[in-house]
Amino acid sequence: MTKIKTVADLKRIKDEVQSKIKLRENSDHPEQIVQVKVGMATCGIASGAKETMKYFVDELEQQAIDAVVTQTGCMGYCYAEPTVEVTLPGKDAVVFGYVNKEKAEEIIDVYIKRGELIDGVIPITFKTIDD
Amino acid sequence: MTDYKMHLLICGGTGCKAAESDEIKKSLKNWIDELGLEDDVQVVFTGCFGFCEKGPIVKVMPDNTFYVNVKPDDAEEIVKEHLLKGRPVQRLLYTDPVSKKAISDSKGMNFYKKQLRIALRNCGFINPESIDEYISRDGYMALGKCLGELTPDETIKEIKDSGLRGRGGGGFPTGLKWEITRNVESDEKYVVCNADEGDPGAFMDRSILEGDPHSVIEAMAICGYCIGAENGLVYIRAEYPLAIERLKIALNQAREYGLLGEDILGTGFNFEIDIRLGAGAFVCGEETALIHSMEGLRGEPTFKPPFPSVSGYLGKPTNVNNVETFANIPVILNKGASWFSKIGTEKSKGTKVFALAGKINNVGLIEVPMGTTLREVIYDIGGGIKDGKGFKSVQTGGPSGGCLTKDFLDTPIDYDNLIKAGSMMGSGGMIVMDEDDCMVSIAKFYLEFTLEESCGKCSPCRIGNKRLHEILENITNGNGKEEDLERLKLLSNVIKDTSLCGLGQSSPNPVLSTILNFEDEYLAHVNEGKCPAGQCKALLKYEIIEDLCTGCTLCFRNCPVGAITGERRQPHYIDQSLCIKCGVCYEKCKFNAIRLS
Numbered sequence: 001m002t003k004i005k006t007v008a009d010l011k012r013i014k015d016e017v018q019s020k021i022k023l024r025e026n027s028d029h030p031e032q033i034v035q036v037k038v039g040m041a042t043c044g045i046a047s048g049a050k051e052t053m054k055y056f057v058d059e060l061e062q063q064a065i066d067a068v069v070t071q072t073g074c075m076g077y078c079y080a081e082p083t084v085e086v087t088l089p090g091k092d093a094v095v096f097g098y099v100n101k102e103k104a105e106e107i108i109d110v111y112i113k114r115g116e117l118i119d120g121v122i123p124i125t126f127k128t129i130d131d
Numbered sequence: 132m133t134d135y136k137m138h139l140l141i142c143g144g145t146g147c148k149a150a151e152s153d154e155i156k157k158s159l160k161n162w163i164d165e166l167g168l169e170d171d172v173q174v175v176f177t178g179c180f181g182f183c184e185k186g187p188i189v190k191v192m193p194d195n196t197f198y199v200n201v202k203p204d205d206a207e208e209i210v211k212e213h214l215l216k217g218r219p220v221q222r223l224l225y226t227d228p229v230s231k232k233a234i235s236d237s238k239g240m241n242f243y244k245k246q247l248r249i250a251l252r253n254c255g256f257i258n259p260e261s262i263d264e265y266i267s268r269d270g271y272m273a274l275g276k277c278l279g280e281l282t283p284d285e286t287i288k289e290i291k292d293s294g295l296r297g298r299g300g301g302g303f304p305t306g307l308k309w310e311i312t313r314n315v316e317s318d319e320k321y322v323v324c325n326a327d328e329g330d331p332g333a334f335m336d337r338s339i340l341e342g343d344p345h346s347v348i349e350a351m352a353i354c355g356y357c358i359g360a361e362n363g364l365v366y367i368r369a370e371y372p373l374a375i376e377r378l379k380i381a382l383n384q385a386r387e388y389g390l391l392g393e394d395i396l397g398t399g400f401n402f403e404i405d406i407r408l409g410a411g412a413f414v415c416g417e418e419t420a421l422i423h424s425m426e427g428l429r430g431e432p433t434f435k436p437p438f439p440s441v442s443g444y445l446g447k448p449t450n451v452n453n454v455e456t457f458a459n460i461p462v463i464l465n466k467g468a469s470w471f472s473k474i475g476t477e478k479s480k481g482t483k484v485f486a487l488a489g490k491i492n493n494v495g496l497i498e499v500p501m502g503t504t505l506r507e508v509i510y511d512i513g514g515g516i517k518d519g520k521g522f523k524s525v526q527t528g529g530p531s532g533g534c535l536t537k538d539f540l541d542t543p544i545d546y547d548n549l550i551k552a553g554s555m556m557g558s559g560g561m562i563v564m565d566e567d568d569c570m571v572s573i574a575k576f577y578l579e580f581t582l583e584e585s586c587g588k589c590s591p592c593r594i595g596n597k598r599l600h601e602i603l604e605n606i607t608n609g610n611g612k613e614e615d616l617e618r619l620k621l622l623s624n625v626i627k628d629t630s631l632c633g634l635g636q637s638s639p640n641p642v643l644s645t646i647l648n649f650e651d652e653y654l655a656h657v658n659e660g661k662c663p664a665g666q667c668k669a670l671l672k673y674e675i676i677e678d679l680c681t682g683c684t685l686c687f688r689n690c691p692v693g694a695i696t697g698e699r700r701q702p703h704y705i706d707q708s709l710c711i712k713c714g715v716c717y718e719k720c721k722f723n724a725i726r727l728s
Contacts, residue, residue, distance in 0.1 A: 003389035007275035007395045010266065017263040024138055024256060027193035028238075040217040057136050068193045069136065071217035 019061070026068050033113055034060075034067035037085040041074030047081035048100060049116075055104045056084075065112065077122050086111060095122045132454050135173035138192040142255065144179030144341055145210075145373050147187040151174075151203055155187055158206035163214065170215055178342015180255035181496035182242055185225060188683035190237065192253070197237035198223040228492060228514055236374045242493050247474065249482045250298075250458040251498045254342030259377050263386035263721035265345040271390055273464035274349050274356075278398040284315060287634045290357075290460065292468035294480030298452030299325055299416070300528065300557040302479070302546040305460075306448060311489070311619060312358040312440040315448040320353050320360035323444065324611070325421060326367035326374070327329075329413035330529030331580060335484040336454035338496050340367070340374035343458065346383035350460035352391065355402045358450050360546040363404040366421050367409040378406060389531060413584035416558075417632045418443075418451040420586065431588045432632035455484055479545030483556065489526075489563040490517045499544070506540040509563055520565040524648070528557025530584075531637030533644030534570060553644045555637070569666035571656055572648040574641045575603040581638040592635030593624040599642060608669040611657040616646060665727060668712045672728050677702040679724035686716035686725065 004010050026033055036045070038053040053071060054123040060067045077083045078109025084109060096107055097120055110118050141147075155489045156174060163172050185199035189209065197221050198209065205223060212218045224233040225240055234240050248254070257264040265271070277286045291306030312320065324347060328336040329598045340347060351363040367375055382404055385391040395402045407425045414420045417429040422444050423432035443449025459481060463471045472480050479501040485508065488494055494516030499508060505525055509515070516522050525532045527544075533554030535542075542548050546556050564573065578600045587593045602619055605611050623639030630636045645654060655661045662670040675686075675695075682700040694710045697703030705716070717725045 003387075005389065006272075007279050007396055010271055010396065013263070014266050014269070014272070017267040021138075021257065021264055021267050023135070024140075024192045027195050030193070032196075032257075038217075040215070042216070053136065060585050070194045071136075073216060073218040 015074060021066075026066060030068045032089055034089070035085075035087040035093075036060075036069045037069055037072040037087075038069065038079065038129065039073070039075050039077075040071035041080040044076060044081045044083065045105075049082035052082045052084065052099050052104055055101050056108075059104070059108055060112075063108070063113075065108070067112075080122055083122065088115065089111065096120050097122045107122040136172060137172045139172055139174045139214075139704075140192065140255065141174065141260050142180050142186060142188040143176035143259070144153070144177075144183070144186075144338055145371075146179065146183045148373065150187045152187040153420070154203040155189065155201055155206060158203045158283070159189075159210060162206050162210035166210060166215060168210070168214055175258045176260070176351040177256060178254035178259050179338040179496055181251065181338075183496065184492065184494040188255075191219075194572070195236045195238065197225055197235070197240070199225045199711070211237040231334045241514065242495070242497075245507055245512055246498055246501065247482050247500050248464050248498045249471075249474075250339060250346075250455050250484055251342070251496070252462065253346065254338060254496075257343070259342050259344055259419045260380050262345060262381065262388060262597070265343070269465050270345055270461075271349050272276075273461040274352050274390070275463060276394050278355050278400055279357055283359070286353065286357050286464070287313065289468045293463045293471040294468075294475070294478075295456065295459055295463060295471070296479065296546060297453060298455035298459070298483065300531070300555065302556060305452060305456055308440060308452070309354060311438075312448050312450040315441050317448050319362075319445075319447045320358055321444045321447055321449040322354045322358065322360045322363040323414065323418075323421070323425070323439075323449055324351055324363065324365040324457055325418065325451055325453045326365055326371070327409050327411075327416045327421060328368070328371075328454075328558060328559040329411070329416045330558055332488040332562055333529060333558055335486055335496065335559045337371050337374050339454050339484075340368075341377055344374075344378045345385065346458045346461055347378075347454055348381055348391070349384055350457035351404060352395070352402045353460055354450055354452065354457070355466070356400055358448070360450070361401045361403065363402065364407050364425060364444070365404060366407045366415070366425055369408045370411050375406065375408070382406075382721060412586070413580070414586045414632070414634050415477055417634060420632065421451065421712050422449060429586070431586045432634075434631060455559070476543060476545045476548075478547055481543065483559060485559045487513050487561050487563070489561075490520065490565040490568070491515070491563040492517055501545045502543040504541050504543055505535070508561070509540070513563065516563065516565050520567065521567055522563070523566050524564045524570065524573075526554075526562040526564065526573070526641070528555035528637075528640070529560040530580050531555060531633070532557045532560075533640045534564070534573065534648060535644070536648045552650055553647060554640070567664055567666070569607075569662050570645045571603060571607055571662075571663040572664075572666050574645045575600065575607060577641040578603060578638070581634065581701055585634060585638070588692065589629075589635060591626045592628040592631070592638065595622060595630075596635070596638055598622060599626070599639060603642070606653065606656050607662075607667045609656070609660050609667070611653075613654070613657050615657060616650070616653055620646060625639045652678075652700050671712050671715060672707065673705055673710060673712065673714070674726045674728060675703050675705055676724050676726050679722050681722055681724070683721070685719050685721065689715050689719045691715065 082099045084099045085095045189198040189201045295305045296302040351401045415424045417432045420430045420432040439449040484498045585592045680702040687695045694706045
């Protein structure tokens, strides 16, 4: 282990290790940041949800967008897998279907960064017991 | 570095470890490897989550899913269902006792809603064996700030302005203590961390050292810088092996990074910390006794003054603070005194950690802002009394504290209010009693503890407590008289006034407060020979109700002393002179024909 000789060294190490627990810190206040939920049931995984999820995690990290990416169960839109639900702070959740890498890129660039809706939104077809 | 998508936090506190959390971790790891998720999921052992009642705890981040009572066999389902398919395992979620709904997110649990975690900020969040995770949570930044930007006097002023008071029980202002030690001239000074947590049922300090040892190390170094000391000592009881182990690991990591040792952060400040193991004597939590124990002498207190700040370890000025006090320091310096002093009441700032125990649903470790009421702690966070029984009393301050009645439930908790109510803050033990607890027996229980732990140096404590105990013993045996109550009060006050150290000065508190708040219960014992709670065996009488007894002979055959007689199919009788009140007949009777009076 190298010695920490100055406060600047300490800050540099802090920045390096920050990402290790960022996921835990963000999950303490998910409503204030972008939440992405990837449908990861059997149908989703078979259609490539794992790659989609990895892409979201990597890309959001790289573009330094504060977000929580979680996996969730089957949303019922098996015909449109992989499905991804995106909740921007203060807005209702929006579900996108057929999210491959390209679609994911578009979601990040257009919806998450600029807040503009794009094609491929699946209308929510059910009520939940919380409604 | 691998970018994990999920973090699995497993409680590695002593409580959960005793309930096989090691095995759970191993099993989870096996399944994660088996299913090829090792690059996606990070498994971390953390400090105590506080919700010990439902341990072992496993928390899944980022979805914040909180699993309770996890067993090693549950690992497969958690990994296959939740980690792989994103379906939380419903049966392992916490069920709200009132609404009966399963709660997935720990933030939705009443247990956590009213808590504010400052001293416990990293417990259950970081891996206590990783200095990097501590640094990523602003660790050692406060030390860097002090060494680089603040003079010792400025740092002390910040602590004074924050209003922080000693969390070991006394409530002495921490900044003032530091200032006094700083102002004493000496070639050598010491910083001592008091981790000799001795109250029965208290585990605040242990959990902090197990869950976040670096916060204590950082604060001790800051204290050293302020008072002008280059050496720190942690006095910890040997019966805390996990805390000692984690502290040792943390000390080594801090040394490797150069955050302990010589020329820390290039500022020319030197500081080193050593561990001293204690044998677990209650009196050694008293600072002069603690210092003598560290010097290799008998753990006995000496008269104050001189205070340790003037003449302590090896006769040098020594600043003694409790673990929880230290754990607050880095946050105060990072966030500022004004941030800290906004939390709490007028004279008690910040938060306090309590170990909830006794007849309460959610046994565990909690941290609440000063000024929270006992009702909020017991009913909202603690989930109320076990088995729907009625609340009778809450004991704060351990063997030195007092028992409070339901009249005090709406009292905001702080140092001064608890003293006014006849109890004290103490180090943070909080034991809840229900209607089945006999208050005379409770007072006797605490005295048994102090009797055992009294060092014997001064006679009021050594002999006085023994006499108190004898009187209580008489009352619970049915041989008490009404005059005994006055004798108890008189003797208690003499012991309080004349004992040498805090142990004797506070040991009669449980007796005095139970007499004050539950006098009718004492009177029932001495005047009517009854124990209203049905706990004092000598005052109980088992009787057979003739009309209900079928003469089945079951009680007759099970009585270990042959106190029951009677013919088959005829009512039986208990010979009271032979009965040892073991209760076997009461349990065995199928017809509810045995009565307890």
